[in-house]
Amino acid sequence: MNTLPATMYSVVLNHGGYSGTALEPTIKDASDWLSEAELPVPSPGPGQVLIRLRAASVNPSDIHFIKGEYGQPRVKGAPAGFEGCGDVVATGAGAETLQDQRVAFVAAGSGAWAEYVVTQGQMCIPLRPDISDEDGASQIVNPLTAMAMVDLARNDGDAFVISAANSQLGKLMCSLGRDLGLSPIALVRRPETVQPLKELGAVEVLVTSDPKIKDHFVSISTNMKPRVFLDAVADQLSEQLFCAMPNGARWVIYGKLSSEMPQLTQSGQMIFMSKRIEGFWLTRWMMxxxxxxxxxxxxxxxxxxxxxRWKTDVSERLRLSEVVPNLASALKKSDGKVIITP
Ligand SMILES: NC(=O)c1ccc[n+]([C@@H]2O[C@H](COP(=O)([O-])OP(=O)(O)OC[C@H]3O[C@@H](n4cnc5c(N)ncnc54)[C@H](OP(=O)(O)O)[C@@H]3O)[C@@H](O)[C@H]2O)c1
Known part of the structure; x- marks a missing residue:
């Protein structure tokens, strides 16, 4: 076994706990939320593994988390980052079978934006050799969510609605829907993404800035009768489109890409039309x-x-040492993930 260094370069959280805000997953300057630090390399406890990082991805959940807006509290001074891939270089009792394996992981003991990461063995997936490190770094959060949510949608009919459909997760769901013979109805904010999404598998693509979007949606909804709305935007337009869906429709909110808080305008939708508003969180699905x-x-x-059939679109690559100065500008690029390497 290689000798491990005593310390590691890490990108750590500036703040602890929750912030009480519920804004979009954007930042003006990463140094408001993150700092660089040299930390001791952690040791794996029982059931845990120590991973040498190959690549980590930046998800909207990471940005909500560093800002104190995610479903778990921050620990000031701990490394940020939820997801990545790397090599298991040490194991605690009960996790020995993972020794030396290249794994995709969700960080559960220390964050992924560091040269070394401790997490539970159960949060690791050994990777096939034909999966690249960049695909490995985005192998869990979005793909499992896509599989789980399309499964949820197909139990309620062929057609379903996806907002922010040009997100990485939206694209996975459009192509999965097509492969399963379903009819994804996609909502996007940029007209230039309409054609690529149709090629990926969306049967209809509507642009949210189109002044006639509600009329178009009413006619599509009347014809195709989608009963599930998988929504990562959750703004007032979402509420209006949900109101245009048929009896029994479910508005499944799983992200907050818009900071606009929607208001309910028609309670009769729930009372007389048996519609439901619910959430989806991968953590709960895994449990x-x-x-x-x-x-x-x-x-x-x-x-x-x-x-x-699936791939990770990469918009920017950053070394760990480039995260604090460059993450905010890297995130401004559309259409892909920011990938972090040591
Ligand atoms: N609940 C869960 O368990 C769970 C799990 C995984 C992901 N998620 C959520 O799923 C969503 C997508 O994640 P991702 O990793 O696929 O995101 P991503 O591709 O890394 O980034 C989000 C993309 O969505 C589009 N977008 C941003 N704001 C938008 C808005 N207001 N309206 C329409 N489109 C908007 C942008 O694409 P364009 O610039 O091309 O429009 C942006 O690039 C996020 O909200 C994330 O938190 C939730």
Whole structure:
């Protein structure tokens, strides 16, 4: 076994706890939220592994988290970052089978934006050799969410609505929907993304800035009868489109890409039309889905990346040392993930 260094370069949180805000996952200057630090390399406890980072991805959840707006509290001075891939270089009792494996992981003991990461063995997925490090760094959060949410949608019919459809997750869901013979109806904010999304599998693509979007949506909804709205934007337009969906429709909110808080305008929708508003959180799905079903989904995810049906679009690559000065400007680029390497 290689000797491990005593310390590691890390990008750490400036603040602890929650902030009480609920804004968009954007930042003006990463140094408001993050600093660089040299920290001791952590040791894996029972059931844990120590991973040498190959690549980490930047998800909207990371940005909500560093700003104190995510579903778990920040620990000041701890490394940021939820997801990545790397090599297991040490294991605690009970996690020995992962030694020396290249794994995709969700960071559960210390953050992913550091040269070394401790996490639970259960939060690691050994990677097939034909998966690249960049695909490996985005192998869990969005792909598992896509599989789980399209599954949820298909139980309620063929057609379903996806907002922010040009997000990485939206694209995964459009192509998965097509492959399963379903009819994704996509909402985007940029007209130039309409054609690429149709090619990926969306049956209809509506641009949210179109002044006639509500009329178009009413006619599509009347014809196709979508009963599930998978919504990462959750603004007033979302509420209006939900009101235009048929009886029994479900508004599944799973992200907050807009800071606009919607108001309910028609309570009769819930009373007389049996509509429901609910949330989806992958963490809860992982806690409630039997391990055998999770393993089936993980295998399907890797197969889709390995044969090219899914891929990670990369908008920018940053070294760990470039995160604090350059993350804010890197995130301004559309259409892809920021990938961090040591
Ligand atoms: N609840 C869960 O368990 C869970 C799990 C995974 C992801 N998520 C959520 O899923 C969403 C997408 O994640 P991702 O990783 O795929 O994001 P991403 O691709 O890294 O970035 C979001 C993309 O969405 C588009 N967008 C941003 N604001 C928008 C708005 N107001 N209206 C329409 N489109 C907008 C932008 O694309 P354009 O510039 O091309 O429009 C942007 O590039 C996020 O909200 C994330 O938090 C939730």
């Amino acid at each position: 409630s889905t039997p391990p055998a079903e999770q393993m089936r989904v993980v295998a399907e995810v890797q197969a889709r990346f390995a044969d090219g």
